Amino acid sequence: MYQINTFNAIAQEGMERFEDDKYAINDTDDPDAVILRSKNLHEMPFPASLKAIARAGAGTNNIPVERATQEGVVVFNTPGANANAVKELVLANLFLSVRPILEGNEWVQNFPFNPGDDVEAIAEDHKKQFAGNELVGKKLGVVGLGAIGALIANDAERLGIEVYGYDPYVSVDTAWSISRRVHRVLELDELLKICDFVTVHVPLMDSTRGMIGEHEIAQMKATAHLYNFARGPIVDKDAVLKAINDNRLGGYITDFADADLLHHPKIRVLPHLGASTEEAEINCAKMAAANLKRFLETGDIVNSVNFPSVQMSFNSPWRITLINKNIPNMISTISTFIANLDINISNMVNRGRGDYAYTLVDLDELDRSKVENLIDELNKVDNVIRVRAIEHPGAFYEEY
Numbered sequence: 001m002y003q004i005n006t007f008n009a010i011a012q013e014g015m016e017r018f019e020d021d022k023y024a025i026n027d028t029d030d031p032d033a034v035i036l037r038s039k040n041l042h043e044m045p046f047p048a049s050l051k052a053i054a055r056a057g058a059g060t061n062n063i064p065v066e067r068a069t070q071e072g073v074v075v076f077n078t079p080g081a082n083a084n085a086v087k088e089l090v091l092a093n094l095f096l097s098v099r100p101i102l103e104g105n106e107w108v109q110n111f112p113f114n115p116g117d118d119v120e121a122i123a124e125d126h127k128k129q130f131a132g133n134e135l136v137g138k139k140l141g142v143v144g145l146g147a148i149g150a151l152i153a154n155d156a157e158r159l160g161i162e163v164y165g166y167d168p169y170v171s172v173d174t175a176w177s178i179s180r181r182v183h184r185v186l187e188l189d190e191l192l193k194i195c196d197f198v199t200v201h202v203p204l205m206d207s208t209r210g211m212i213g214e215h216e217i218a219q220m221k222a223t224a225h226l227y228n229f230a231r232g233p234i235v236d237k238d239a240v241l242k243a244i245n246d247n248r249l250g251g252y253i254t255d256f257a258d259a260d261l262l263h264h265p266k267i268r269v270l271p272h273l274g275a276s277t278e279e280a281e282i283n284c285a286k287m288a289a290a291n292l293k294r295f296l297e298t299g300d301i302v303n304s305v306n307f308p309s310v311q312m313s314f315n316s317p318w319r320i321t322l323i324n325k326n327i328p329n330m331i332s333t334i335s336t337f338i339a340n341l342d343i344n345i346s347n348m349v350n351r352g353r354g355d356y357a358y359t360l361v362d363l364d365e366l367d368r369s370k371v372e373n374l375i376d377e378l379n380k381v382d383n384v385i386r387v388r389a390i391e392h393p394g395a396f397y398e399e400y
């Protein structure tokens, strides 16, 4: 039985992929894996049993990824699974930025009409104060052209907005998906200077913390609006407040609540709603559950942020998985241990990522005690961090 613990509300459509006869949910303090959304794990020690953490979402800054790597815990995320939800929320805010839609509704709802008033005529008389502008022809800068940024760039361009994109590390796949009518800029300042709206879609990392600060805001038009649906600390809030109060920035729209940003007429704050659609929650939960199940049941790694992508068809009675330091001679050390126990290797794959590597070894061996002995031996090898044996779920015993 695999033990899975959850944090936050994970959509049932994902959780139901864990079959009752193979998985126990929230039944132990020593889980094999954890599935979560925004719960902060930085201060949480990992139990020795923990093999994997699946983030039902894109960002993994709530997870101590480096510590997880050192302890041999594979961290997964769900690339692109909530990108459309964030895109739609950003587009909705673009419309709200150019037209006082919410303000118009607020005014009508709260106007002190008297019984018998011609409500329609009074509303018509006052409507000029809620006239707005159109998005067509405005300039939008998209910082970070990943799953979300690329969708926003393409859809904004289709709405008639002039779009400028900045991403020095854009992936080849994403680059292919971006309309050639989206202008690519090579320097962030170039985009900041000309755009009416700037929206940021980069992960929170040391290199992006505060990447939109005093200098960047000083490049922007005094009427421009800055959008942050990525992570609060990517934008320097003190620089934003100062610029807005000095009339050097037109507005700030953020998905990350912060006491210092509340009740300001030029700042809109949302309670982290970017991925809060039924569709995105289901997509993320299904992908996170699929990543975990595949890893626990076959050792394959797909969509990990800290270990390489490794898949191998599972055609032997036993498979062992190893996480080890990425140093010379590890493969020959592992193979020698296996050969010394008179076990034959039927297939093997090894991939490195940075300082760590992941290895799958399929064994032509039916004897459980020999495999268990091998695991004990491999666990003693220097620079091997975690070893696991997975028995093939099929009918190898009968077939052999």
Ligand SMILES: NC(=O)c1ccc[n+]([C@@H]2O[C@H](COP(=O)([O-])OP(=O)(O)OC[C@H]3O[C@@H](n4cnc5c(N)ncnc54)[C@H](O)[C@@H]3O)[C@@H](O)[C@H]2O)c1
Pocket: 057, 058, 059, 060, 079, 080, 082, 083, 086, 143, 144, 145, 146, 147, 148, 149, 166, 167, 168, 169, 170, 171, 174, 201, 202, 203, 204, 207, 208, 211, 229, 230, 231, 255, 272, 273, 274, 275, 276
């Ligand atoms: N508000 C929400 O609810 C919500 C939902 C989903 C994602 N997010 C946040 O948005 C971030 C982006 O999500 P995504 O799915 O598009 O991720 P992604 O990994 O597909 O895209 C991130 C992009 O940022 C680029 N990038 C990295 N550093 C950069 C830099 N210094 N300058 C410019 N570009 C840079 C990368 O090359 C990549 O193309 C996530 O990491 C997460 O923090 C928020």
Ligand SMILES: O=C(O)CC[C@@H](O)C(=O)O
Pocket: 037, 038, 056, 057, 058, 059, 060, 082, 272, 274, 275, 276
């Ligand atoms: O789970 C959520 O609601 C937010 C997820 C979002 O921040 C992400 O990084 O994907």
